[in-house]
């Protein structure tokens with residue numbers, strides 16, 4: 215009786231607590247509505263202020279404040295879901311509610327604390343053994359605007375056992391989050407960030423931070439929350455320069471694409487290494503041999519040699535037959551007389567050396583070479599025609615020669631105007647050019663004949679990810695003959711200055727000066743057309759310098775790719791996230807020092823994440839066996855969860871796959887989606903993707919958004935990097951192991967994609983490292 219009475223007391227206390235929290239949360243949403251309505255009204259008022267016309271100043275004013283209000287409305291709308299998710303009670307009787315953004319009431323009292331502020335920090339860092347000033351931490355679970363559950367942790371040390379002390383922060387809330395079926399998109403985890411992740415997220419902006427962690431330890435999720443945190447804590451710097459997030463492929467970018475907007479942040483450029491060079495979208499993959507050669511920083515010297523090789527001096531003298539007399543016959547102009555202009559070999563060599571000595575980029579230096587060559591040709595012309603030449607004549611003669619197709623052709627052959635695309639494409643598809651670029655300036659060998667052979671490919675081949683750093687390198691060395699662009703830039707600068715002074719006027723009128731500076735406003739609102747965001751401008755500009763760069767799955771970047779990345783972040787304010795045990799690219803990292811020391815020697819700091827939130831313990835044991843076999847130096851992570859079904863192996867003859875696989879996919883999908891939402895992936899060796907996709911027409915297999923939305927998807931292991939699925943079917947483990955020097959790492963990656971169920975389908979004997987699987 216007594217027992218039942220105390221239980222009902224507890225129930226009613228809980229119901230009462232839930233009611234109290236509901237009324238607070240309702241108040242917060244009401245407040246959010248008010249603030250949002252005000253911003254919307256202000257936006258409407260701005261749009262209504264005068265017709266399209268008006269003075270230029272009026273237009274700038276309107277655009278400036280309308281842009282700001284629009285951003286505010288967008289931000290306020292993005293925080294609707296899970297607005298408030300936590301509460302802290304401290305030992306001084308104070309209570310704070312934690313949420314996605316800060317909110318103040320009508321009397322300017324803080325009613326909701328932004329998760330990124332120092333005041334919110336104990337929510338993530340307090341542990342039973344080190345609670346700081348906290349008496350209690352409460353997790354609020356909401357559905358829509360309704361509070362559906364609360365989880366409490368009471369920090370009462372005296373009554374807790376040692377194992378409890380070591381228990382994870384917010385365990386109940388965390389477990390509930392981890393048990394949820396996957397939706398095909400990564401979600402934010404603001405409500406359940408763990409202490410070790412919190413340290414990564416709030417680590418200072420300057421310098422390079424490496425986050426090393428095994429699969430599923432939340433590296434990606436921590437890196438994205440770090441982006442949101444940095445944008446909040448250093449808004450001034452980062453909003454103007456932008457934050458760049460580099461991921462392994464576009465499917466992955468789609469997978470993580472929702473996380474930052476759900477945290478209210480949109481000013482981030484998400485891209486892949488294959489897209490770092492504007493204008494090129496490289497998705498093709500090199501052979502492992504080519505990957506290794508292209509990934510080596512020696513390629514920077516090869517590109518330099520290729521550029522040098524394009525600057526030629528004729529074997530003998532330069533001879534150009536130019537028309538001196540033309541006549542029109544039958545309506546067509548024909549040359550009736552030519553004369554041959556001649557510049558001797560030594561003069562050509564001098565012209566080249568002089569232009570080269572200035573050390574300008576190739577296309578800029580070309581102007582100098584062309585000028586000298588034209589002068590020499592004009593002088594020869596004057597000599598042959600026995601004409602005197604003063605400065606004025608010479609200028610005129612040079613211009614006339616430059617308009618002559620024959621002269622242009624001849625000089626182009628000696629010092630062509632080159633785009634990076636042309637240089638690299640021609641280098642990689644021409645054995646002679648490749649051979650010529652395989653030697654340094656002192657004759658030292660840069661590429662062996664085998665390495666040249668690995669690079670050589672047919673003309674017109676698609677761009678590969680490995681080509682992008684070469685293009686970027688070439689762009690640095692070639693530069694642009696930008697005299698026209700520079701004039702345009704000067705004009706744009708003059709206009710920007712003018713706009714800045716308008717913007718300053720606007721600020722004074724609107725009393726917004728505290729919120730932002732005039733330059734930021736003017737840059738955001740160039741007149742004519744909608745203002746491009748920082749992210750848009752940055753993504754289109756190869757030479758854009760970012761405020762911070764985050765590289766995910768960073769182990770896949772080659773040394774050459776790091777050069778490309780580092781060019782975009784001269785301050786070296788970087789977050790490097792990855793796992794050297796998962797490196798699949800033959801040119802990827804074996805250690806972080808190998809890749810980073812050339813840029814930040816001894817100055818990078820490392821954080822390690824050790825707990826796996828994705829893969830259940832039973833599946834992780836299988837993965838650990840694989841890791842031990844392929845890279846015994848790496849430690850597997852500790853899983854926080856147990857699985858629902860033991861991982862298993864299914865034997866199938868290749869001839870039977872057409873019946874076995876569809877049946878397996880069907881039954882696994884039933885198991886997974888029994889609880890509602892869920893995703894299944896069939897992971898294949900790279901070479902068998904097409905064949906398996908054909909056997910499973912009901913599953914998505916192209917790298918589109920559809921692949922993430924479909925209940926089942928067929929992917930190569932490489933494509934699955936960074937993703938996760940409730941159920942994973944790994945096909946032909948022996949072939950995955952054999953598909954390259956990093957086949958073992960690939961198998962490790964494949965197994966660790968599973969959040970609930972793992973099935974390995976094998977046609978040949980099961981590799982011994984998978985012996986643990988139930989058969």
Ligand SMILES: Nc1ncnc2c1ncn2[C@@H]1O[C@H](COP(=O)(O)OP(=O)(O)OP(=O)(O)O)[C@@H](O)[C@H]1O
Nearest residue numbers: 403406407408429430431432433434435827828936
């Ligand atoms: N604090 C947390 N609260 C809730 N879920 C979490 C937390 N940390 C990680 N997770 C979940 O664990 C899963 C793995 O996270 P994530 O993809 O960031 O790991 P990763 O270390 O990048 O893995 P990989 O190296 O395999 O790419 C995700 O579903 C993520 O949402």
